Amino acid sequence: MADIFFDVKKHSDHQKFLKGMELLYFAYRDFISWPDDVLHTLGFGRAHHRVLHFVGRNPGLKVAELLKLLNITKQSLSRVLGTLVEKGHIRQDIGDQDRRQRLLHLTKQGEFLLNKIAEHQKEHMLKAFKNAGNHSVEGFWKVLSALIADENRVEILSQVSRDMGK
Amino acid sequence: MADIFFDVKKHSDHQKFLKGMELLYFAYRDFISWPDDVLHTLGFGRAHHRVLHFVGRNPGLKVAELLKLLNITKQSLSRVLGTLVEKGHIRQDIGDQDRRQRLLHLTKQGEFLLNKIAEHQKEHMLKAFKNAGNHSVEGFWKVLSALIADENRVEILSQVSRDMGK
DNA sequence: TTAAATATGTCAACATGGCTGACATATTTT
DNA sequence: AAAATATGTCAGCCATGTTGACATATTTAA
Numbered sequence: 001m002a003d004i005f006f007d008v009k010k011h012s013d014h015q016k017f018l019k020g021m022e023l024l025y026f027a028y029r030d031f032i033s034w035p036d037d038v039l040h041t042l043g044f045g046r047a048h049h050r051v052l053h054f055v056g057r058n059p060g061l062k063v064a065e066l067l068k069l070l071n072i073t074k075q076s077l078s079r080v081l082g083t084l085v086e087k088g089h090i091r092q093d094i095g096d097q098d099r100r101q102r103l104l105h106l107t108k109q110g111e112f113l114l115n116k117i118a119e120h121q122k123e124h125m126l127k128a129f130k131n132a133g134n135h136s137v138e139g140f141w142k143v144l145s146a147l148i149a150d151e152n153r154v155e156i157l158s159q160v161s162r163d164m165g166k
Numbered sequence: 167m168a169d170i171f172f173d174v175k176k177h178s179d180h181q182k183f184l185k186g187m188e189l190l191y192f193a194y195r196d197f198i199s200w201p202d203d204v205l206h207t208l209g210f211g212r213a214h215h216r217v218l219h220f221v222g223r224n225p226g227l228k229v230a231e232l233l234k235l236l237n238i239t240k241q242s243l244s245r246v247l248g249t250l251v252e253k254g255h256i257r258q259d260i261g262d263q264d265r266r267q268r269l270l271h272l273t274k275q276g277e278f279l280l281n282k283i284a285e286h287q288k289e290h291m292l293k294a295f296k297n298a299g300n301h302s303v304e305g306f307w308k309v310l311s312a313l314i315a316d317e318n319r320v321e322i323l324s325q326v327s328r329d330m331g332k
Numbered sequence: 333t334t335a336a337a338t339a340t341g342t343c344a345a346c347a348t349g350g351c352t353g354a355c356a357t358a359t360t361t362t
Numbered sequence: 363a364a365a366a367t368a369t370g371t372c373a374g375c376c377a378t379g380t381t382g383a384c385a386t387a388t389t390t391a392a
Contacts, residue, residue: 017287020295137305139301139304268370
């Protein structure tokens, strides 16, 4: 097939760059801007979603670790985390070895909310994977991994691998 | 090779979703957060960069078209576009068929600035492409294209294809 | 056992870049 | 002449980031 659009070799370096950049921009934009009625009617935004996601993926996560994953300051986090705790979506357990730590967990309510939110995105992404084919998905993952900053890669890939060890 | 990390078939649907989502999040984050000293010392932010980029890619772009590409309101755009025009990076020509339109162009100065900014990102992306391999890049593009919202795909892919017709 | 380091939280002020609503102007279409 | 269109502008609000300065509890080190 003569699909020149996806034929990498038919592109100059500059064209590859432009295509990668723009596709990444538009795809990311459309992926994260799913109909977020669920969040919004509860007074939550994307920042809350990110916290719910990472806490859900890493039960018992320490605050410092969450900050590192989100790459924001504790002052930024506090607003968001505060309301999630207030409204009963996240529970903060005191660390057992170190009582200064707050270990974060989703409550049942938090799990329910996260699932509700994730539904649309999951559908969206799996549909895209299906349309593009398994082979393309592998390339997708490889390029994304390569795009992660060198200083972060090891740590992030270990986060991404969490619970994938089947 | 036994690289289970990239072996799509060894993943459940939920695992594929999580991996895609998190890799996309981290890669996008690291890609757009390059050292933006250039912009910042000039008092510009990412919003300004996006405008410079799209005007650079589409000389003579109408304001309404730019708004569509950016997916923001004209009030949001005006702040950003205003300063870029003020400081001599963008020129607004009056439309020749329709004198209500403002056709946007980069000035020499604007071109220079855009190139300066793009340098780092171009390096970053081409390095990732090289590390992942041409084959992966094709998959990357295919998945990203599939991730674009159905309503937008045709139009966006035509934007992305602009000047790729070699 | 006291002093220092660490994990977390909080107050206050500020920046960026979105949003809505209400109008204003110039130009083109009907 | 009236309506529609392309653009601009004023004003205020919101979400989410930032710094800087402290406060508290707890653990570790001297």
